[in-house]
Amino acid sequence: MQDPKIAYRPLTPEEEQRRRKRSIAIALALGAMVVLFFVLTIAKLGPQVLNRPL
Protein backbone atom coordinates (compact mmCIF):
# COMPACT_ATOMS: atom_id res chain seq x y z
CA MET A 1 0.00 0.00 0.00
CA GLN A 2 1.58 3.25 -1.11
CA ASP A 3 1.28 6.50 0.77
CA PRO A 4 -0.42 8.93 -1.65
CA LYS A 5 1.49 11.81 -0.05
CA ILE A 6 4.87 10.35 -1.04
CA ALA A 7 6.14 10.44 -4.60
CA TYR A 8 7.54 7.18 -5.94
CA ARG A 9 9.97 6.22 -8.68
CA PRO A 10 11.03 2.88 -10.17
CA LEU A 11 13.88 1.04 -8.50
CA THR A 12 17.11 0.95 -10.45
CA PRO A 13 18.45 -2.56 -11.32
CA GLU A 14 21.14 -2.05 -8.66
CA GLU A 15 18.52 -1.18 -6.03
CA GLU A 16 16.42 -4.20 -7.02
CA GLN A 17 19.47 -6.41 -6.63
CA ARG A 18 20.14 -4.90 -3.19
CA ARG A 19 16.55 -5.56 -2.17
CA ARG A 20 16.81 -9.16 -3.38
CA LYS A 21 19.97 -9.67 -1.31
CA ARG A 22 18.23 -8.17 1.73
CA SER A 23 15.27 -10.51 1.24
CA ILE A 24 17.60 -13.53 1.06
CA ALA A 25 19.40 -12.36 4.21
CA ILE A 26 16.07 -12.01 6.06
CA ALA A 27 15.02 -15.50 4.91
CA LEU A 28 18.34 -16.95 6.10
CA ALA A 29 18.03 -15.14 9.44
CA LEU A 30 14.50 -16.51 9.94
CA GLY A 31 15.72 -20.01 9.02
CA ALA A 32 18.59 -19.64 11.50
CA MET A 33 16.11 -18.64 14.21
CA VAL A 34 13.98 -21.73 13.54
CA VAL A 35 17.09 -23.91 13.87
CA LEU A 36 18.16 -22.00 17.01
CA PHE A 37 14.80 -22.50 18.73
CA PHE A 38 14.74 -26.19 17.74
CA VAL A 39 18.25 -26.77 19.10
CA LEU A 40 17.44 -24.76 22.24
CA THR A 41 14.31 -26.82 22.88
CA ILE A 42 16.16 -30.10 22.47
CA ALA A 43 19.07 -28.89 24.62
CA LYS A 44 16.78 -27.65 27.41
CA LEU A 45 14.37 -30.59 27.47
CA GLY A 46 16.70 -33.36 26.29
CA PRO A 47 15.14 -36.83 25.89
CA GLN A 48 12.11 -35.59 27.85
CA VAL A 49 10.98 -33.65 24.81
CA LEU A 50 8.83 -36.58 23.61
CA ASN A 51 7.95 -37.89 27.06
CA ARG A 52 4.74 -36.07 27.85
CA PRO A 53 1.16 -37.14 28.60
CA LEU A 54 -1.09 -37.15 25.57
Next chain:
Amino acid sequence: MPGERNTVVALMTSLSNTLPAGAEANRFAPAPAAVGGDVPDYFALLKPRVMVLVIFTALVGMVVSHGHVPPTIAAISLLMIAVGAGASGCLNMWWDADIDAVMTRTAKRPIPDGRIQPNEALAFGLTLSVGSVLILGLASNWLAAGLLAFTIVFYAVIYSMWLKRATPQNIVIGGAAGALPPVIGQAVISGSVGIESIVLFLIIFIWTPPHFWALALVKAGEYAKAGIPMMPNVAGPQSTRRQIVYYTLLLAPLGLAPVALGFGGLLYAIVGLLGGLGMLAFSVQVFRNREGEAEKRAAMGMFAFSILYLFLLFSALLAEQGLGLFRPVIV
Protein backbone atom coordinates in the same frame (compact mmCIF):
# COMPACT_ATOMS: atom_id res chain seq x y z
CA MET B 1 20.09 14.55 14.52
CA PRO B 2 18.04 11.66 13.09
CA GLY B 3 14.90 13.79 12.92
CA GLU B 4 16.63 16.39 10.77
CA ARG B 5 17.75 13.72 8.33
CA ASN B 6 14.16 12.45 8.05
CA THR B 7 13.07 15.94 7.08
CA VAL B 8 15.72 15.97 4.36
CA VAL B 9 14.53 12.58 3.08
CA ALA B 10 10.90 13.79 3.04
CA LEU B 11 11.92 16.86 1.07
CA MET B 12 13.91 14.77 -1.40
CA THR B 13 11.08 12.29 -1.90
CA SER B 14 8.61 15.09 -2.49
CA LEU B 15 10.80 16.25 -5.36
CA SER B 16 10.17 13.01 -7.23
CA ASN B 17 7.11 13.22 -9.41
CA THR B 18 5.85 9.86 -10.61
CA LEU B 19 3.25 7.77 -8.86
CA PRO B 20 2.97 4.31 -10.39
CA ALA B 21 -0.13 2.20 -10.04
CA GLY B 22 -1.26 -1.41 -10.28
CA ALA B 23 0.77 -4.58 -10.48
CA GLU B 24 4.09 -2.83 -10.96
CA ALA B 25 3.80 -1.01 -7.63
CA ASN B 26 6.13 -3.34 -5.74
CA ARG B 27 8.98 -2.42 -8.06
CA PHE B 28 8.73 1.18 -6.95
CA ALA B 29 10.08 2.86 -3.87
CA PRO B 30 10.08 6.25 -2.21
CA ALA B 31 12.92 8.10 -3.86
CA PRO B 32 15.80 8.45 -3.58
CA ALA B 33 17.31 7.55 -0.24
CA ALA B 34 14.64 5.29 1.24
CA VAL B 35 15.38 2.11 -0.72
CA GLY B 36 17.49 0.46 1.98
CA GLY B 37 21.12 -0.47 2.30
CA ASP B 38 23.15 -3.49 1.33
CA VAL B 39 23.41 -6.50 3.67
CA PRO B 40 27.00 -5.65 4.78
CA ASP B 41 25.76 -2.16 5.76
CA TYR B 42 23.39 -3.68 8.32
CA PHE B 43 26.19 -5.90 9.58
CA ALA B 44 28.44 -2.81 9.92
CA LEU B 45 25.79 -1.24 12.17
CA LEU B 46 26.53 -3.97 14.72
CA LYS B 47 30.18 -2.87 15.10
CA PRO B 48 31.53 -6.38 14.32
CA ARG B 49 34.98 -5.70 15.78
CA VAL B 50 33.45 -4.76 19.13
CA MET B 51 31.28 -7.89 18.90
CA VAL B 52 34.39 -10.06 18.53
CA LEU B 53 35.88 -8.45 21.66
CA VAL B 54 32.62 -9.00 23.55
CA ILE B 55 32.46 -12.69 22.50
CA PHE B 56 36.07 -13.12 23.60
CA THR B 57 35.72 -11.47 27.05
CA ALA B 58 32.34 -13.14 27.74
CA LEU B 59 33.86 -16.52 26.83
CA VAL B 60 36.68 -15.92 29.33
CA GLY B 61 34.04 -14.97 31.92
CA MET B 62 32.45 -18.36 31.21
CA VAL B 63 35.61 -20.46 31.46
CA VAL B 64 36.71 -18.98 34.79
CA SER B 65 33.30 -19.75 36.31
CA HIS B 66 32.20 -22.69 38.42
CA GLY B 67 29.23 -24.63 37.15
CA HIS B 68 28.16 -26.76 34.24
CA VAL B 69 26.05 -25.73 31.31
CA PRO B 70 25.63 -27.85 28.13
CA PRO B 71 27.93 -26.54 25.36
CA THR B 72 24.92 -25.86 23.09
CA ILE B 73 23.32 -23.60 25.71
CA ALA B 74 26.67 -21.86 26.34
CA ALA B 75 27.15 -21.30 22.58
CA ILE B 76 23.62 -19.91 22.11
CA SER B 77 24.10 -17.66 25.15
CA LEU B 78 27.40 -16.39 23.80
CA LEU B 79 25.73 -15.67 20.45
CA MET B 80 22.97 -13.72 22.20
CA ILE B 81 25.51 -11.70 24.23
CA ALA B 82 27.23 -10.83 20.93
CA VAL B 83 23.92 -9.90 19.26
CA GLY B 84 22.98 -7.75 22.27
CA ALA B 85 26.33 -5.97 22.07
CA GLY B 86 25.81 -5.47 18.34
CA ALA B 87 22.33 -4.08 18.98
CA SER B 88 23.69 -1.52 21.45
CA GLY B 89 26.34 -0.55 18.85
CA CYS B 90 23.55 -0.09 16.30
CA LEU B 91 21.55 2.14 18.67
CA ASN B 92 24.74 4.10 19.37
CA MET B 93 25.25 4.67 15.62
CA TRP B 94 21.61 5.74 15.27
CA TRP B 95 21.94 8.33 18.03
CA ASP B 96 25.42 9.54 17.10
CA ALA B 97 24.85 9.86 13.33
CA ASP B 98 25.22 13.64 13.50
CA ILE B 99 28.63 13.57 15.17
CA ASP B 100 29.77 10.54 13.14
CA ALA B 101 29.21 12.64 10.01
CA VAL B 102 31.66 15.27 11.27
CA MET B 103 34.55 12.96 12.17
CA THR B 104 36.71 11.45 9.40
CA ARG B 105 37.05 8.12 11.27
CA THR B 106 33.27 7.61 11.34
CA ALA B 107 31.92 9.64 8.38
CA LYS B 108 31.70 6.53 6.17
CA ARG B 109 29.45 4.64 8.60
CA PRO B 110 26.16 3.52 6.98
CA ILE B 111 23.89 6.22 8.49
CA PRO B 112 26.00 9.38 7.99
CA ASP B 113 26.92 8.07 4.52
CA GLY B 114 23.20 7.83 3.65
CA ARG B 115 23.23 4.08 2.93
CA ILE B 116 20.80 3.28 5.77
CA GLN B 117 18.00 5.45 7.11
CA PRO B 118 18.11 6.37 10.84
CA ASN B 119 14.66 4.87 11.46
CA GLU B 120 15.74 1.57 9.90
CA ALA B 121 18.77 1.47 12.20
CA LEU B 122 16.60 2.28 15.23
CA ALA B 123 14.13 -0.51 14.39
CA PHE B 124 16.98 -2.94 13.70
CA GLY B 125 18.74 -2.08 16.98
CA LEU B 126 15.59 -2.29 19.11
CA THR B 127 14.49 -5.60 17.56
CA LEU B 128 17.88 -7.19 18.14
CA SER B 129 18.05 -5.77 21.69
CA VAL B 130 14.70 -7.23 22.75
CA GLY B 131 15.29 -10.49 20.85
CA SER B 132 18.76 -11.11 22.29
CA VAL B 133 17.66 -10.43 25.88
CA LEU B 134 14.59 -12.67 25.61
CA ILE B 135 16.45 -15.56 23.96
CA LEU B 136 19.30 -15.29 26.49
CA GLY B 137 16.73 -15.42 29.30
CA LEU B 138 15.07 -18.51 27.80
CA ALA B 139 18.38 -20.21 26.98
CA SER B 140 20.25 -19.61 30.24
CA ASN B 141 18.76 -17.57 33.08
CA TRP B 142 17.13 -14.20 33.74
CA LEU B 143 20.07 -12.84 35.75
CA ALA B 144 22.24 -13.08 32.62
CA ALA B 145 19.41 -11.63 30.51
CA GLY B 146 18.93 -8.77 32.99
CA LEU B 147 22.65 -8.00 32.91
CA LEU B 148 22.60 -7.98 29.10
CA ALA B 149 19.59 -5.63 29.11
CA PHE B 150 21.39 -3.39 31.60
CA THR B 151 24.50 -3.36 29.39
CA ILE B 152 22.49 -2.38 26.31
CA VAL B 153 20.61 0.40 28.15
CA PHE B 154 23.81 1.62 29.81
CA TYR B 155 25.67 1.86 26.50
CA ALA B 156 22.85 3.21 24.34
CA VAL B 157 21.15 5.53 26.83
CA ILE B 158 23.50 6.41 29.71
CA TYR B 159 26.70 6.57 27.63
CA SER B 160 25.58 7.51 24.10
CA MET B 161 22.65 9.79 24.85
CA TRP B 162 23.91 11.39 28.03
CA LEU B 163 27.55 11.02 29.14
CA LYS B 164 29.29 11.16 25.75
CA ARG B 165 28.29 14.75 25.04
CA ALA B 166 28.10 15.92 28.67
CA THR B 167 31.32 15.13 30.54
CA PRO B 168 35.02 14.33 29.97
CA GLN B 169 34.42 11.36 32.28
CA ASN B 170 32.24 9.88 29.47
CA ILE B 171 34.45 6.92 28.66
CA VAL B 172 35.41 6.36 32.31
CA ILE B 173 31.81 5.74 33.39
CA GLY B 174 30.69 4.45 29.99
CA GLY B 175 33.51 1.90 30.13
CA ALA B 176 31.30 -0.12 32.50
CA ALA B 177 29.22 -1.24 29.51
CA GLY B 178 32.29 -2.65 27.75
CA ALA B 179 33.44 -4.31 30.97
CA LEU B 180 30.24 -6.24 31.68
CA PRO B 181 30.44 -9.16 29.16
CA PRO B 182 32.62 -11.37 31.44
CA VAL B 183 30.05 -10.80 34.23
CA ILE B 184 27.24 -11.90 31.89
CA GLY B 185 29.36 -14.89 30.87
CA GLN B 186 29.73 -15.95 34.50
CA ALA B 187 26.01 -15.44 35.13
CA VAL B 188 25.28 -17.82 32.21
CA ILE B 189 27.46 -20.59 33.64
CA SER B 190 26.97 -20.30 37.40
CA GLY B 191 23.70 -18.39 37.64
CA SER B 192 25.38 -15.82 39.86
CA VAL B 193 28.07 -13.14 39.82
CA GLY B 194 31.33 -14.08 41.53
CA ILE B 195 34.67 -12.50 42.40
CA GLU B 196 36.28 -13.84 39.19
CA SER B 197 34.07 -11.86 36.82
CA ILE B 198 34.09 -8.81 39.11
CA VAL B 199 37.90 -8.74 38.85
CA LEU B 200 37.71 -9.10 35.05
CA PHE B 201 35.13 -6.30 35.00
CA LEU B 202 37.49 -4.07 37.00
CA ILE B 203 40.46 -4.84 34.73
CA ILE B 204 38.51 -3.78 31.60
CA PHE B 205 36.99 -0.82 33.45
CA ILE B 206 40.37 0.58 34.56
CA TRP B 207 41.96 -0.32 31.19
CA THR B 208 39.40 1.73 29.21
CA PRO B 209 40.46 5.33 30.11
CA PRO B 210 44.18 5.03 29.25
CA HIS B 211 43.26 3.09 26.10
CA PHE B 212 40.77 5.67 24.78
CA TRP B 213 42.61 8.76 26.01
CA ALA B 214 45.73 7.68 24.11
CA LEU B 215 43.62 7.77 20.93
CA ALA B 216 41.88 10.98 22.02
CA LEU B 217 45.28 12.71 22.38
CA VAL B 218 45.90 12.11 18.67
CA LYS B 219 42.30 12.76 17.55
CA ALA B 220 41.67 15.78 19.83
CA GLY B 221 40.99 18.03 16.82
CA GLU B 222 38.36 15.64 15.46
CA TYR B 223 36.58 15.37 18.79
CA ALA B 224 36.66 19.17 19.17
CA LYS B 225 35.11 19.53 15.69
CA ALA B 226 32.31 17.15 16.71
CA GLY B 227 31.84 18.94 20.05
CA ILE B 228 32.57 15.88 22.19
CA PRO B 229 34.15 16.79 25.55
CA MET B 230 36.96 14.25 25.56
CA MET B 231 39.55 14.63 28.31
CA PRO B 232 42.30 16.23 26.14
CA ASN B 233 39.81 18.84 24.89
CA VAL B 234 38.52 19.74 28.36
CA ALA B 235 41.36 19.20 30.85
CA GLY B 236 44.15 19.62 28.29
CA PRO B 237 46.70 17.13 26.92
CA GLN B 238 49.05 17.46 29.87
CA SER B 239 46.40 16.55 32.46
CA THR B 240 45.27 13.68 30.21
CA ARG B 241 48.81 12.30 30.00
CA ARG B 242 49.08 12.46 33.80
CA GLN B 243 45.77 10.65 34.22
CA ILE B 244 46.88 7.98 31.71
CA VAL B 245 49.88 7.29 33.98
CA TYR B 246 47.67 7.19 37.13
CA TYR B 247 45.21 4.74 35.59
CA THR B 248 48.07 2.57 34.29
CA LEU B 249 49.65 2.54 37.76
CA LEU B 250 46.33 1.19 39.00
CA LEU B 251 45.89 -1.24 36.10
CA ALA B 252 49.30 -2.98 36.24
CA PRO B 253 48.84 -4.47 39.77
CA LEU B 254 45.11 -5.01 39.20
CA GLY B 255 46.00 -7.09 36.16
CA LEU B 256 47.73 -9.51 38.54
CA ALA B 257 44.72 -9.87 40.87
CA PRO B 258 43.57 -13.15 39.21
CA VAL B 259 46.91 -14.69 40.32
CA ALA B 260 46.39 -13.53 43.91
CA LEU B 261 42.82 -14.88 43.85
CA GLY B 262 43.97 -18.24 42.49
CA PHE B 263 42.23 -18.37 39.10
CA GLY B 264 45.22 -17.01 37.20
CA GLY B 265 48.16 -19.41 36.97
CA LEU B 266 51.84 -19.24 36.02
CA LEU B 267 51.25 -18.35 32.35
CA TYR B 268 48.84 -15.60 33.34
CA ALA B 269 51.29 -14.29 35.97
CA ILE B 270 54.07 -13.98 33.38
CA VAL B 271 51.80 -12.31 30.81
CA GLY B 272 50.27 -10.01 33.44
CA LEU B 273 53.65 -8.97 34.84
CA LEU B 274 55.36 -8.33 31.48
CA GLY B 275 52.24 -6.76 29.99
CA GLY B 276 51.77 -4.49 33.02
CA LEU B 277 55.40 -3.36 32.79
CA GLY B 278 54.90 -2.74 29.06
CA MET B 279 51.80 -0.64 29.75
CA LEU B 280 53.72 1.40 32.34
CA ALA B 281 56.60 1.93 29.90
CA PHE B 282 54.21 3.12 27.17
CA SER B 283 52.37 5.44 29.57
CA VAL B 284 55.69 7.03 30.58
CA GLN B 285 56.51 7.50 26.89
CA VAL B 286 53.15 9.23 26.42
CA PHE B 287 53.87 11.45 29.44
CA ARG B 288 57.36 12.40 28.23
CA ASN B 289 56.74 12.97 24.51
CA ARG B 290 54.58 16.05 24.32
CA GLU B 291 55.14 17.50 20.89
CA GLY B 292 55.06 16.73 17.18
CA GLU B 293 55.54 13.34 15.64
CA ALA B 294 57.01 11.83 18.83
CA GLU B 295 53.83 12.66 20.75
CA LYS B 296 51.65 11.03 18.11
CA ARG B 297 53.89 7.97 17.91
CA ALA B 298 53.90 7.50 21.70
CA ALA B 299 50.10 7.88 21.97
CA MET B 300 49.37 5.49 19.10
CA GLY B 301 51.94 3.05 20.53
CA MET B 302 50.10 3.12 23.86
CA PHE B 303 46.74 2.68 22.10
CA ALA B 304 47.95 -0.33 20.10
CA PHE B 305 49.79 -1.95 23.01
CA SER B 306 46.79 -1.57 25.32
CA ILE B 307 44.73 -3.70 22.90
CA LEU B 308 47.47 -6.32 22.80
CA TYR B 309 47.78 -6.23 26.62
CA LEU B 310 44.08 -6.92 27.23
CA PHE B 311 44.02 -9.56 24.49
CA LEU B 312 47.02 -11.38 26.00
CA LEU B 313 45.64 -11.24 29.57
CA PHE B 314 42.34 -12.79 28.52
CA SER B 315 44.02 -15.25 26.15
CA ALA B 316 46.21 -16.47 29.02
CA LEU B 317 43.13 -17.09 31.16
CA LEU B 318 41.42 -18.85 28.26
CA ALA B 319 44.45 -21.06 27.66
CA GLU B 320 44.79 -21.91 31.36
CA GLN B 321 41.15 -22.56 32.16
CA GLY B 322 39.95 -23.74 28.75
CA LEU B 323 42.94 -25.76 27.51
CA GLY B 324 44.16 -27.08 30.86
CA LEU B 325 47.42 -25.11 30.96
CA PHE B 326 46.79 -23.90 34.51
CA ARG B 327 49.82 -24.20 36.82
CA PRO B 328 49.16 -22.64 40.24
CA VAL B 329 51.44 -19.86 41.43
CA ILE B 330 49.99 -19.69 44.94
CA VAL B 331 49.63 -23.15 46.50
